[in-house]
Amino acid sequence: MKEIIVGENEQDKRFDSFLKGYLKEASGGFIYKMLRKKNITLNDKKSDGSEKLKKGDVIKIFFTDDTLNKFRGKGTLKDSLEPELKAYEKLGKLTVIYEDDNIVLVDKPAGVLSQKAQKEDYSLNEWLIGYLLDKGDITVDSLETYRPSICNRLDRNTSGIVICAKSLTGARKMNELIKDRNVGKFYRTLVKGKIDKDFSLKGYLSKDEKKNKVVILDKDPHNPDFSYIETEFHVVGYNSESSLTMLEVKLITGKPHQIRAHLSSIGHPIIGDIKYGGSAYKKINYQLLHSYRLQFPQGLDEPFSSLSGKEFIAPLPKEFDIFE
Known part of the structure; x- marks a missing residue:
């Protein structure tokens, strides 16, 4: 059985949308069937998946480890984090201009990609996750439901400030401000x-x-x-x-x-x-x-x-x- 405690990065999501992202290899029909059979519960109650998640809600998934891994995708999340850890090691300790619980402002050097162009690239997106893991601000488990990322892009050879979101709350607010041209x-x-x-x-x-x-x-x-x-x-x-x-x-x-x-x-x-x-x-x-x-x-x-x-x-x- 897998138990998930809903945090700030998961709150306000529809329960079925959360499950479709979490069990990415499972069909929608399968997920709704598991909800009907109470193989997946919300706060120990039967759910139809339409509920909006709240911080502190408890999700329980009554699958064997093999079944859970199958529907989560091959391998483990820890194994898949090699690019992020290598990016942090390769790019080093980039200059952080400002940081709080929700955002990081990073001074990107010229020559560093904001996002990957090719599979083997190291970019600021991967660096950010490696940096936050190294600091202990996020955990491997927390990445199962939300991955921190950049909010604005700079060309590879354009240097300077990039806004990065540590939390879903931060991502939503920064993207809103940028979209409305308020930054x-x-x-x-x-x-x-x-x-x-x-x-x-x-x-x-x-x-x-x-x-x-x-x-x-x-x-x-x-x-x-x-x-x-x-x-x-x-x-x-x-x-x-x-x-x-x-x-x-x-x-x-x-x-x-x-x-x-x-x-x-x-x-x-x-x-x-x-x-x-x-x-x-x-x-x-x-x-x-x-x-x-x-x-x-x-x-x-x-x-x-x-x-x-x-x-x-x-x-x-x-x-x-x-x-x-």
């Missing part, structure tokens, strides 16, 4: 040439997934493949010796490669951004783009009230020293 996301970047005043750009973007590259049009093509984009640019400074301008960029919308393609479209591609018309600069052959500053809105309720109005900064990487 201020500011980047720093260097471009060749002089820009002497602040400006904003609007357009319509479409991504070619095969080429992993986007195109921007000034006017609405009335094509569902294109999305409206808007970006604001503030001039931080200009270095006349190197002819470089440092910009702080605010994303109004957040689409793939938006900043890179927008700057390229006005003839000021990012230093090192070869894909979008830039050129290598002093051995920098990737886009010098850094997620520098994150602003949370005022008036957040518990358990996020401590984030209300807060600003977090990830210091510029050493590669930005070329501006000095």
Whole structure:
């Protein structure tokens, strides 16, 4: 018999939805049959699966170990965590800017993937689980019902702040704030040439997934493949010796490669951004783009009230020293 105590990461889920995720190899029909026969109970009572789970509820599954393992999938969860543990070992102790019970803000270095592109990749998603396991904030058992993950993505060679959710509560709130554009996301970047005043750009973007590259049009093509984009640019400074301008960029919308393609479209591609018309600069052959500053809105309720109005900064990487 397997007993599961419902925690914060499982509460508010429908019972049958939880079971379908937990017993991923079992059919829906089989699960409902087990509920009818009381081989699966909720708080020691018969259930039809429609109940909303509450923290502290007790789920009992009266299967043999072999049957439970069969419907949970081959192997054990511990065995399957090798990628996460290797990612944490390989990437090391990344800089954590802020952490509480629900989220982690991590300063991602350039060259690290936010999410896996291929099976053998190490990414921030796997690192996060390895990091939390090492700290003891999560357990192998807790991963059976919720897996912490990142909430926003940065390109492999874009560095800076990434929001990671430790709990389902954190994931729901961060995703809501990002979707509603209530989190201020500011980047720093260097471009060749002089820009002497602040400006904003609007357009319509479409991504070619095969080429992993986007195109921007000034006017609405009335094509569902294109999305409206808007970006604001503030001039931080200009270095006349190197002819470089440092910009702080605010994303109004957040689409793939938006900043890179927008700057390229006005003839000021990012230093090192070869894909979008830039050129290598002093051995920098990737886009010098850094997620520098994150602003949370005022008036957040518990358990996020401590984030209300807060600003977090990830210091510029050493590669930005070329501006000095």
